[in-house]
Amino acid sequence: MNLDVLFGKTREHLTCLEGTEHLLHRDMLQDFLRLREDARKAGFELSIASAFRGYERQEIIWNAKATGQRQLLDEKAVPLVFELMSPIEIAFAILRWSAVPGGSRHHWGTDVDVFDRRTQGQEDVKLVPSEVTAGGPAAPLHDWLDERIKASKAYGFFRPYETDRGGVAPERWHLSYAPLSQSFLEAYTFAAFWKNISDSELVLKNVLLQSAEEIYQRFMLNVDHP
Template identity: 45%
Template sequence: MLTAPIERMLFGLSDDHVIVEPHSGQLMHPEALVAFQRLSADARDAGFDPQVVSGFRNFDRQRTIWNRKARGERPLLDSSGEPLDTGALSDREIVYAILRWSALPGGSRHHWGTDFDVVDRAAMSDNYQPQLTPQEVCDEGIFGPFHCWLDKRIAAGESYGLFRPYAEDRGGIAPERWHLSYAPAARELQDFLTAARLRDLVHKSDLALGETVCEDMDAIFERFVRVPERCYPQENT
């Protein structure tokens, strides 16, 4: 049985566990913020300027994103980023198409504040609006040099516990090179999250296609929600 504070933190039902990152105004878990500040200082010495563009997201915000896609109000994309014809898809196919690019409400690591999306402000012109696309973060992209630098820091165990939970394509969420996670706190919170708890939350929520999600929750949880232990850094500094 989860205590109320842990449940609210786990599912993004409260923001009591996050604080403001002063430069971006984004909300972050305090320990993740300290790790990001330490990494940012090193990055600035190397000529980069990391900026958080999306930190904590509450359940309601994630549900709005989900419902708009499920109702056809926002486009669905295939694994290559091309638009799908939603009229030709079953409910189950729509659910899995959404999950490829958007986290299930209640199952988003952004709820914890331990996870955040980052760009290199030093690489942007004043009017540039980051889109968080694979093209931006590939080695040849606008943020490529920063991420190549970060790759080396993570591999060397010099990223202060920050890592990429979606660094590779495991057949679930598409790779997100821009998505960083603070391993010590995220691992602890993930241990509380189960398919049964998430199914119960979705069942009680006004989530479009919620019944389909609940029917397939065990598979969804393993494929799209749970990050395997092997993906976490073995040693955190």
């Protein structure tokens, strides 16, 4: 597989979702539209908050957090004091909530963050747990999605960040298209992960290289499977 696809450095595999600016893997589009149509019949407006994100976008997020320009949060989403943290602590605090550039599933075009436009405007969506758990505006949509996933009627979509496995924090809003993303993950070897970091100019690059094995295991491989 072309590493540029895995690292978010090309858009050649993507297509635009009509009426939006969101880019999706072109081989996923039809099944996403099927799921959206089923959701519509069930009374929901399944909408995308974020689909493909390129390397540059992820790099901006990473470097802003790694230099203290953007707030870091602990496990419970409580703000951390940047000045009191070691480089390794900073790196792991970022990884809990944001992928290392080149290592985000959003680079693949196979993963989307969704919400229910029937109950929430795009500009109000923050993608926080309170939106997707009991009483939240997207909770009924996600309960419906759970039923569909359980009944194998979600056209291959599943939740890679459903449970807290000690890596990426649970993200109920994040769906992944297994027919593509499972093979992307298989292609994403440790050698690929290492190359991505070592070829980069990222802030905290040396820390990432020192802990590369652990980061790869904990934040890339350690996800829920369909």
